[in-house]
Amino acid sequence: MNIIVCVKRIPKTAEADIFIEKDNKDIKKDNLVFALNDWDGYAVREAVLLKEKFEGEVIVLTVGPDESKEVLTRCLAMGADRAIRIEEPIPNDGRLIAETLAKVIQTGPFDLILTGVQAEDDGWGQVGVALAQILGIPHASIVTHIHIEGGKAKVRRELEGGLEELLEIKLPAVLTIQTGINEPKYVSLAAILEAEDKETKEMTLEEIGFSPREPLDATIDQVSFPPTGKRAEILKGTPDEVVGQLTEIIKRKKGS
Amino acid sequence: MKIDPKTFTKDYLLHLCIQCGTCTGGCPVKYRSPLNMRRLVRETYFTDPFPSLSKRAEIWACTTCSTCSLRCPSGVKNVELLMAIRNYLANKGEVPSTIRDALENTLMQGNPWGRFRDRRADWAKALGVKIFGEATSETLFYVGCAPSYDPRVQRVATALVKIFQNAGVDFAILGKKESCCGNEIRRMGEQALFKKLAKDNTILFKKLGIKKIITTSPHCYNAFQNEYPDLNLPVQHYTQVLVHLIETGHLHFSKELGTSVTYHDPCFLGKQNKVFEEPRKILASIPQCEFMEMERSRERSLCCEGGGGRMWAEGGTEGKRNAEIRIREAVSLGAKTLATACPFCLLTFEDSVKTSGLADQIAVKDIAELVDETTK
Numbered sequence: 001m002n003i004i005v006c007v008k009r010i011p012k013t014a015e016a017d018i019f020i021e022k023d024n025k026d027i028k029k030d031n032l033v034f035a036l037n038d039w040d041g042y043a044v045r046e047a048v049l050l051k052e053k054f055e056g057e058v059i060v061l062t063v064g065p066d067e068s069k070e071v072l073t074r075c076l077a078m079g080a081d082r083a084i085r086i087e088e089p090i091p092n093d094g095r096l097i098a099e100t101l102a103k104v105i106q107t108g109p110f111d112l113i114l115t116g117v118q119a120e121d122d123g124w125g126q127v128g129v130a131l132a133q134i135l136g137i138p139h140a141s142i143v144t145h146i147h148i149e150g151g152k153a154k155v156r157r158e159l160e161g162g163l164e165e166l167l168e169i170k171l172p173a174v175l176t177i178q179t180g181i182n183e184p185k186y187v188s189l190a191a192i193l194e195a196e197d198k199e200t201k202e203m204t205l206e207e208i209g210f211s212p213r214e215p216l217d218a219t220i221d222q223v224s225f226p227p228t229g230k231r232a233e234i235l236k237g238t239p240d241e242v243v244g245q246l247t248e249i250i251k252r253k254k255g256s
Numbered sequence: 257m258k259i260d261p262k263t264f265t266k267d268y269l270l271h272l273c274i275q276c277g278t279c280t281g282g283c284p285v286k287y288r289s290p291l292n293m294r295r296l297v298r299e300t301y302f303t304d305p306f307p308s309l310s311k312r313a314e315i316w317a318c319t320t321c322s323t324c325s326l327r328c329p330s331g332v333k334n335v336e337l338l339m340a341i342r343n344y345l346a347n348k349g350e351v352p353s354t355i356r357d358a359l360e361n362t363l364m365q366g367n368p369w370g371r372f373r374d375r376r377a378d379w380a381k382a383l384g385v386k387i388f389g390e391a392t393s394e395t396l397f398y399v400g401c402a403p404s405y406d407p408r409v410q411r412v413a414t415a416l417v418k419i420f421q422n423a424g425v426d427f428a429i430l431g432k433k434e435s436c437c438g439n440e441i442r443r444m445g446e447q448a449l450f451k452k453l454a455k456d457n458t459i460l461f462k463k464l465g466i467k468k469i470i471t472t473s474p475h476c477y478n479a480f481q482n483e484y485p486d487l488n489l490p491v492q493h494y495t496q497v498l499v500h501l502i503e504t505g506h507l508h509f510s511k512e513l514g515t516s517v518t519y520h521d522p523c524f525l526g527k528q529n530k531v532f533e534e535p536r537k538i539l540a541s542i543p544q545c546e547f548m549e550m551e552r553s554r555e556r557s558l559c560c561e562g563g564g565g566r567m568w569a570e571g572g573t574e575g576k577r578n579a580e581i582r583i584r585e586a587v588s589l590g591a592k593t594l595a596t597a598c599p600f601c602l603l604t605f606e607d608s609v610k611t612s613g614l615a616d617q618i619a620v621k622d623i624a625e626l627v628d629e630t631t632k
Contacts, residue, residue: 012364015365015370015371015372015375016372016374017372017374017375031374033364033365033373035364183353184356185348185349185350185356186346186349186350186351186355186356186359186360187349187360188346188347188349188359188446188448188449189363189446189448189449189452190347190447190448191347191349193448238407239407
């Protein structure tokens with residue numbers, strides 16, 4: 001079973017102070033740390049688990065600049081067999097990313113394509129679904145369980161309101177993987193250093209025979225902070241003081 | 257040290273074990289987990305399929321306090337064996353999820369809590385502290401991860417800065433260039449990450465022309481003093497510095513403490529590095545500080561369970577926590593303050609003093625805070 005996993009390198013912003021660039025088109029990223037998109041980590045782990053069951057090969061694929069190599073190395077350390085990087089700044093246009101990925105994917109045989117549900121940075125959740133459309137194969141999004149049997153995948157999808165959908169999908173297919181589908185293993189530094197010896201192929205758009213169309217579906221005009229809501233109250237002071245204030249508020253609201 | 261199936265018996269001196277049971281007899285988590293060091297040494301010695309032993313959850317219960325190794329009459333390297341088993345597991349990716357997160361955070365942000373690197377020195381903003389890069393000094397005050405980010409321990413770092421400034425000590429901190437020392441990282445089994453941290457930190461210290469290091473935490477002190485292969489710089493725990501400042505007349509007490517204090521020896525300061533006298537000398541020189549010694553003190557101090565990666569571990573132990581037992585010991589002695597000199601001890605005691613409902617009977621303080629209060 002040959003599995004292709006599409007991954008992305010993203011900046012980690014949960015704990016960080018965020019500033020906007022002067023041109024208002026992006027956030028400042030020079031003080032941020034970058035990592036493998038969380039959803040993609042689950043997708044790679046799922047691919048490796050499927051490979052352990054059915055054998056075959058796991059290929060990780062990304063579109064991104066030289067720095068993106070570090071997330072591919074991490075995927076190789078997680079158990080992927082080889083990696084391909086398409087040398088190109090990461091576009092904001094989800095469909096363009098999908099078209100670029102498709103161009104590479106179409107050159108070889110595969111049984112299954114996994115992506116994360118969405119990326120931590122833009123959160124658009126488009127690439128997996130667009131990719132399936134371009135390749136003309138079925139897809140399921142927000143997948144929380146995969147069972148492969150006789151050229152078909154029985155998958156569970158997460159729906160709104162705590163509902164689950166059970167689908168049977170003919171392979172090859174694209175599945176976008178939800179966090180929590182498995183328990184990612186720790187990737188040791190020793191494993192990462194060892195994975196640097198595994199094969200990573202680097203290709204340009206020219207080499208894959210792809211010239212991006214214009215105009216793009218999506219470009220970013222402006223990035224801004226959400227306006228402060230009227231009902232939001234930020235408590236200030238030392239932790240002790242904040243806890244005191246919070247306790248008073250809860251007491252006041254209790255029963256109201 | 258790596259587990260080599262051919263040589264590990266000799267590497268960890270397992271063949272010298274006489275099965276006396278002293279290790280298990282002194283183990284602070286033996287009542288709280290299935291960890292049995294005597295049995296582990298014996299089974300590791302006899303068992304060929306080593307991986308089966310490493311599946312056991314109790315491998316993560318050990319606090320690496322090292323009571324077992326220090327008391328062993330034959331010199332068996334129990335704790336090193338345990339860390340090697342954890343290393344074997346870490347390399348296979350088989351570590352508990354909270355430990356996994358702590359290790360990944362350290363690689364990414366330079367601290368196990370995953371807090372933002374740029375905020376590492378926020379605590380020092382209003383204190384007028386020199387930061388390497390903007391200023392220079394021969395003395396590095398290496399703050400440490402917990403004192404940089406944890407609001408409770410930030411008070412200790414702040415107290416130390418005020419004491420140093422008060423005594424005219426020239427020093428600087430690394431600010432956001434400071435990364436984890438790696439002491440706990442090594443104990444959680446990530447030997448390669450520890451080596452990277454040791455190498456990067458050593459290069460940074462040398463590049464900045466640092467001649468001397470002062471640490472807040474006994475854990476950082478231990479790493480720099482005993483486990484950094486190429487550092488070769490004098491390292492002092494802050495208690496050693498304070499004693500010197502008091503004895504040479506650079507630090508004057510201006511207030512009376514007016515309470516009774518007992519002292520808990522942190523494992524990485526006391527039993528592992530034999531710094532017993534300095535904290536006691538400091539307490540003895542504070543005016544109106546009635547010092548009381550607990551029955552279990554110095555080498556016999558009861559581990560608070562904050563070491564060895566236990567700060568980031570969930571579960572694996574049951575029953576009353578050692579920190580709570582310790583608080584009760586201090587209360588029954590009649591002490592109004594339990595003093596210590598380690599960020600992890602401070603945090604485990606602060607938790608236990610609240611969960612045991614004894615917060616109105618005893619206060620938990622770092623020695624640095626007591627000195628700061630009485631030298632202002």
